[in-house]
Amino acid sequence: MRKSNFLVAIGAALVMATSLSPAMSAQTDITVGMVLEPPNLDPTGGAAAAIDEVVYANVFEGLTRFNSNGAIIPALAKSWEISEDGLTYTFTLNSGVKFHDGTDMDASDVKFSLERAMAEDSTNAQKALFADIAAVEAKDATTVIVTLSQPNGSFLFNMAWGDAVIVAPESAADNGTNPIGTGPFTFVDWAQGDKVVLAKNPDYWGAEVALENVTFKFISDPSAAFAAMMAQDVDAFPNYPASETLPQFEADPRFKVIVGATEGETILSTNNQSPPLDDVRVRHAIAHAINRQDIIDGAMSGFGEPIGTHFNPSNPDYLDLTAQSDYDPQKAMALLAEAGVSDLTLRMKLPPPPYARRGGEIIAAQLRAVGIETEITNLEWAQWLEEVFTAKDYDLTIVSHTEPFDIGIYARDNYYFNYDSEEMQALIAELNITADPVTRTDLLHQAQRLIADDYVNAYLFQLAKTGVANAKINGLWENSPTQANDMTGVSWGE
Amino acid sequence: MLIFTLKRLVSLLFSLVAASVVVFFVIEIIPGDPAALMMGISASPEAVEELRQQLGLNLPIWQRYFTWVMGLLQWDFGISYTYKTPVSDLINDRIWVSLPLTIYALTLSTLIAFPVGIIAAANRNSKTDVGIMGATQLGIAVPNFWFAMILVLIFAVSLRWFSAGGFPGWEIGFFAGMKSLTLPAIALALPQASILARVMRSSLLDTLSEDYIRTARAKGLSKRQTLWRHALRNALIPVLTIIGLQFSFLLAGAIIIENVFFLPGLGRLVFQGITQRDLIVVKSVVMLLVFAVIVVTFIVDIAYGIADPRLRGNSVRGSAGE
């Protein structure tokens, strides 16, 4: 493979040693930088956000999809009807849709995809999305009827997730390495450790896309990301990892900086069952020991909005509870004394992102100021998943919860916070079957207050999405309603 | 000579077997179940067990060791846990970045070191010599990753002569490929060139002080003539040994540099393999690198034995300090 290329390249070089400069790339190609490489390319078979960042909306499509503002819009389903009782959804599919291997996409594929995702032995990472589906029926080629076991106000929202894309029975098993979807771009090549290349799908059913070739390049090192952007090896870096350098891009007319919001509530996750953190006064003390603005400035170069509970501030139902856990070291020390805790050393295990590694060092210094020592261990994601998320062998960790609308995790059994509150579980259960907006808002406010009052975790800030792109590129997403690099609306301007 | 070669061959095999045992068992200790990792957090225990069966993780450890070694011999390293493609494909791809990079760096190092070492030796104790020796001391003291950062700062970002990293692939052309390997090769080559230049110089000086050189000088050959006609050839033997050793060192030493320049080479593969717990990749690549080092050492030993019969009784390495 590479070998023959290498030899051919040498041969070609000998023949035409003069033509050194590669042809000027036409302005229909784009190279997009990404920090993490996906482990595979099947969005229905893995939890990694990087999978969706490559294939969502580009290669794979679902019945519905998110647009750049997070609204749900039609995708493969051109329209739908919901029955009075909210239990039956009748989707009308677009006709003439083909998978990249040439086979037709019809109602039977939708039935197959949904049933595959909800099956007992499904490896779908978000099986909960499909939990309420009772039956899927392919009425005719373009009509699908989905029956729910209980009303679910967020069903259309769920169907827009990358985990709910429509795949074909013939190719589903190999999507990890050779993804076959219905989207406007087809998969061309994946040089592991380096890049994934997509090309325009000439037979796309929907609106034509402007780009011919899309290359996702994986650059995990922030300085390499900076250098690649500066040298214009990469045209756009939607989740740019070196936020300190943004002022330089802002000053440079060749680039533009795109700052938006994400769904990422960044929190100091706390093991609620590890003594003495099982004492709410100790958690309360930690909350007052932390200076959020210092963390945002020191770890994120000032990008990010402080939060006082686990909820996105741009959501209309958000409650600003930051004052409840304001920076007050005196109070923190008083609370610790009241709890009878002294000589406390906590284990802080940090995953790789800068918000965690840098934020962790800042928090460690802030905690030291109130008399809490920390023992920092830096972990790779795989280790973090094993030790912290699965085995819950930690006291403190910092992580950004990037799933949209995820306050429900506080009601989960055995989640890694080890927070066990019947009150919270009841609230979320009620919320799930409530459709009335006013009641929902009230329930959400109660839930936000509850976790803030229990000081389950220390709530730090809402992660900003800071991206850099060539100034001539139009149509990149500003916000990050879901993890995606939607290239369908992207084009080069002048 | 035959007995010497056979002896070295036996020791080569011994080293390879021992290395494979060490690599296998060290990596087997690493905590974490590859099957669970491949399936993700929310996988059911049955599915994980199924995968364990498929991967042969339930077999006794010695049986897995032999399966692995037999696979190695046939260039079959198994399936990557994370990428789910054959490891041999990954290696086949990456080796065509790492190998050219190593050769490039070694060539640069030699091209710099030879003239520098010769000039220093020819002008022993002159200002040039002192300056060169000082410069090489500096070269040895510079960490290559720091040098790489400085190179990127100057040549990629400020002057924009080179790309800051990444590898476009050989398919877009030989020169474009080599260009993207230039900064990494320089970063790798500089410390090695410094070492090599010093070896070149001291080896030349040693040869120049030998009796037959004195004789040649006494016969009326000029200093320059003796240097070129007699000393250089004899001084090359230890220098070539060092070059052989540097080859394996550079191949492995590229781990950091490949990470600084995000080149898709073997070093980055193994580093990523560790962070992603893709132990089958780690195991195979480490073994491959160790294999390369052992074989190059063997070749150097044999070459040394041919060049200098006195050393046949002993290994080159074993006689350091004599």
Add this chain to the structure above:
Amino acid sequence: MELPIPGLGETASGAAPVSDSSDKIIAESGFFAIALKTPSFVIGLIFSVFFIFIALLSLYWTPYDVSVLEIGNRLKCPPFQAWIGGVDFPSAQNSWFEGWRCVANPLYGLGTDHFGRDVVSMIMVGSRTSIAVAIVAVGIGIILGVPLGLAAAARQGSFFDEFIMRTNDLVFAFPALLIAILITAVYGPSAINAIIAIGIFNIPVFARLSRGAALSLWTREFVLAARVAGKGRSRISVEHILPNILNLLIVQGTIQFSLGILAEAGLSYLGLGVQPPIPSWGRMLAEAQTLIFVAPHLAILPGLAIVLSVLGLNLLGDGLRDILDPKLRRNRS
């Protein structure tokens, strides 16, 4: 990554035969008299002493406390850099000089880092980490390597000798960095594991060096005399061989010490060395890498500290060898 590699350093390959006459010459003309005429020794000594001095000083005093973060004071550049940046250069449209424009805080001579910590203090405390890791790693190499080498030389050609030398070859065959990465992958990143990883590779260096040097001594008359007097092999090794290879060990120890500093920097750079908040030069560089264009001083200064300390130790080692080894001194004169 500059982990110890056999034969690559001049000292390892070209270590001169030990000569007991060196002591005589030194005794005659005085160690320091010769030392002061050896420029590399003098320069190396100055650098090394300075480097060890700031490490010791940092135990009692640093300009600022490195455990206190002052976020509001982050990323201040050194005042002299701000001064350069303030001067208008003709080619100022080039981003090269743009990078020098910065805000300084006159109270911080070398600026502050991304957490507002004083860079001078960070480098001072970082030197402690480098020295501690390197000393222990070299100690491991000497304590385990030298006895192994001496024992192997005492029974030259025996199975034990062969076994030690083959094991040495085996350790050398492992790319050192890979082993370090593996060790951290198994046991997690920490200073202890970094020390072990570096120390392991020092063992064969000292084993090989002492074996080689001891072998040449075993044929000497004073050793033969000791054997005739009925002394055992291990006793001869300790009483007669070891004192005669001390010079060699000191020289090699200095070189390995500098290699240890480089190795520690490399491991910390990859995040495999000491963990935060303990400052280390390698990690300072890794953290500065993302900031190299915003705050180049953060990337340049710790790198310079590494270069100068390694350079100093190497020069010191070279100088010592020149002084202790009459053959080379003859070459020089």
